[in-house]
Amino acid sequence: MGKERKNMKGTYFISSISLTSYSVEYGISSIFTLFMLFFMNFSIPLTSTVYSYYYGFAYLLPILIGYISDKYVDESTALTIGYVSMIISQILLCVTTLLHQNGGIELDSIVFNMQSIVLFIGLFFLALGTSFTNISFSHIINSINNDHDSRFVGFSIYYPFINLGILIGVCIMSVIIGEENYGLYSLAFAIFALILIIGFVCFKLFKGKYLVDNYGNPMEEDHSKGSIRDLANKILNALSYKSISKIKNLNLIKRIDSFKNSLNSHEKDRLFVFFIFLLIIIVYRTVFAQTNLSMVFFIDSFVQRDFGSFVIPVQLYFILNPLFILILGPIFLKINNKLTEMGKNFHSITMLIISLLIMGFCYMILCVLGFYIDIGTLDKVNLLWIILFDFLLAISELHFSIPAYSMVGKLNPEKYYALFFGIFTATRSIAMFIAGMISSYFPENPPIFIYNIPFNGLMNFFFIFVIMSIIAAMVLIIFKKNLTAKLHVEDLNQS
Template sequence: MEKKFKGTYFISSIAFTSSIIEFGISSIFTLFLLYVLHFSFPLVSKTFANYYGFTYFLPIIIGYLSDKFLSKTDTLAIGFISTILSQFILAYAASLYQPSNIIYDNYVFTFQSIIFFIGLFFLALGTGLTTLSITHMIFSINDKNSTMHAFSIYYPILNIGVMVGPILMSVFVGTNNYNLYSLIFLLFGFISIVGLIVFFLLKNKYLVDNEDNLMEDKRPLNNITPNFNNLLSKISSKSIFEIKQMSLRKKLVLFNNSMSIIERDRITAFLLFLLIIIFYRVAYAQFNIGMVFFLDLSVDRKFLSFELPVQLFFILNPIFILLLSPLFIKFNNVLDKRNIEFGFINRTITAFFIMTFCFLMLSVLGYFLDMNALPLDKISFIWILIFEMFVALSELFFSISGYSLVGLLAPEKYYQLFFGLFTATRAAGMYFSGLLSILFPAERKMLSDLSFSFNIPTNGLMAYFLIFVILNLISVTILIVYKDNIKRKMHLDEIK
């Protein structure tokens, strides 16, 4: 362990326990809806869109409230408690499992499904709070020059948890043993308890910055409204009394008129960047929904005499991230030594191109599956290994640069709100990805059932995966065209 980054390693280990739960559950979320609650494919897609859209939009509200009322430690503690509560509620919902041949095309709120969605609400709350607080702590204990390195440490450790969660799901549940889900939820609850206890026992020893100073963790003394009013009184000729009587719209107009060009530029660049990366998020979210359908229906998962559970494939992404991370860190060090600039925007463009290649590969595989007259034919899972390796490489470029960008552009006091906006791009990505997954061909078609345009099937697997190729190409083209303008508006040279 690098002593300089002792605090980063510590808080990353706490993130590890949280990610076990978050990604362990996401690995069976679609399967739970399909085979425990007996939802149809379209209803599963709709539920995925609504839930994960809500889950990753929630940090905007959470960020505002935590900035206003909570310290970083308070935010993390409430997040863990909410996660613990969610696991015991989900365990109870899973214990009500009953096999059934009934398939629901619309929501029918049974007692089991109501309990399940209550558990999901507390899980969403806990996930939002813990993610915001942990990333905020990392920025608090690292300066501008060490932020990229800190997240290069954080992200691999986080992905160990991303890997362990699906492994635990596979070991405890296996394939088609849906009656055992309650046990794994209980185990996740106890893991959360251990993570919370470890944090409070060791935080005063290990949660330190790179100079061994304990992280500052004061609760905000004033809420946002008085601060905003005081700010307006300093930058305008109006009194506090006059400002208090103004509507929010007039306050925002006054604030906008008083901002410097640099401040306006940074906000504009930040929002434009967020808008573009939503399309990357849409493609990436397919690994939780469309790819689950694909693995379940079109991939030969037999290894020797065993059939690998679908949820086990969720460990591939974190495994490849762990394998590629040392190379990625070395790559960053080489760039630093040679003074080669390869910043946020160029890294994001690279991530887009790699993701485009990944879905182009799936489109080609989909073409051969579509054109095969035998619907039961499946592709080897080796193709999924290759696919996930490139996805992991894309994610390394995208996520680490994204986290660093938010930290550099966001004011310290309102960091969690800005990070909430960044996380909200994942909400939009999850939501639209879920809606698009309704188009997934849930039943393999015979050749005679396919529709063609220019000898290309338009209602099969190829057409479905080409949607994400086109979305990524459009997005990366926009980013390339406007990258110089966005970079100029960030004014990164002005940040101290």
């Protein structure tokens, strides 16, 4: 195990650095709605609109950032741009709080005063920064883990650090802000800026020593890149009438053919698997996103949370998932290492199937609970059911997310890695919109019964996610053999 740890030194280093970025990203996410409602005085509809548009934009932006990262900047430069952008965002959000004027009037539309302008500029820099950092961290781990097996181990190490960052960010916001101390947002944003500065300085000071591959060699960044100056010159040249005419007359089919010609046959096969995989992950993330939407409604209304005079706040529910990931992550890694030594490790597609089936079982538990609530024999469910739900969900997430990150590196050509990782990240945007539409049908009124089955009740509602999970798993089971053949694992092992 000592040798294994030494060989993964670079992965542990960059994962530790990523902790600072993720604590800020998810710390902001945990209080975003409260900030809109109680600090900016936005109405609930306006808050929902701003939330959906911001995160829709934030999860689509990585496609553009991925293209820029592939073509014009190396991993270290991209990470630098990300950290600087995030630090600027926290400064601007802090300024937003200092410009606050509490008029006590609920806003149904955005008023473009200095406070709201600074806020949206700050959110733009936050989305820009998180796009650069998330892609860079993944790309670096993919680069320093030089073979097929170590990439899986690398992302198994990386993923618990993400969840530790989430836990730290949520705890910082919970301790500083609490439920009603909304005047302390400026302090929270200042602390987040300091955390980012510490992470950025540590990366710059120690990357030469610790950012090494599995053989102890410094990470190479020898990709063929253009310079920022070249990019600026291309933009200026594009403004000429002649260039504009060329752009106007570009044939999309020729562009696609040019892209295809840059790939060999095995790379094309793996990209086909990649796009099938994207459809599966959209389904998974749509179902998983209900933990931030429908599950909050369910816990608020149908879960016993009061113990004497103490009532457990709904927002503490968000600590369960990262906490279970941190506990189960090392266990998951040890089991995987043991199976690898025995030559019995699971195929990535098999792990995705297991994950989807566990996810379906999680929501089947809610279906059963929902049935008894619908027929009125159960008023509120015991909190232990929610803990069990999140425990199983964490197992599902480990079986899905770690192979998912690992497969991005397997399936994409190195020269297009950041671009396709951006597309992989952008699936969250589609999933968020679909999840939001489904959660809008969360049943609020007593259901109508047909043959003792609740129609539009809680059982029927949660059964939607059971069906989605099972269908996605069945697609992978049916086409597993063909998809595995198109992976061309023998090439991956040789490379």
